[in-house]
Amino acid sequence: MTEGEKSYIRYVGELIKNKRKSWRYSQSELGDILGVTHAQVGYFEKGKSVPSILQMYKLKRELRIDDEEMLGLYKDITYYGKVLKKKRV
Numbered sequence: 001m002t003e004g005e006k007s008y009i010r011y012v013g014e015l016i017k018n019k020r021k022s023w024r025y026s027q028s029e030l031g032d033i034l035g036v037t038h039a040q041v042g043y044f045e046k047g048k049s050v051p052s053i054l055q056m057y058k059l060k061r062e063l064r065i066d067d068e069e070m071l072g073l074y075k076d077i078t079y080y081g082k083v084l085k086k087k088r089v
Helices: 003-022 027-034 038-046 053-062
Strands: 074-079 082-088
Touching: 003 038, 027 038, 027 053
Parallel strands: none
Antiparallel strands: 074 082
């Protein structure tokens, strides 16, 4: 795995963690939505595991993550789950 790939996996993990917290989901609640345990959600957030394509789709839908943000092109500036503005990364 290249350093760029590792960096992207860490980015996705942080994105999942930040979005989960901004929508006030526990790891268990998000795990129920994704069909995984709370521990697996923790692995995603720490960059130790990568969500499947189906799990990524569910994450995008549930946490309202758009394609550009998931790809690391934009970052939402949010306040209690409401998007205030998008910032180019």
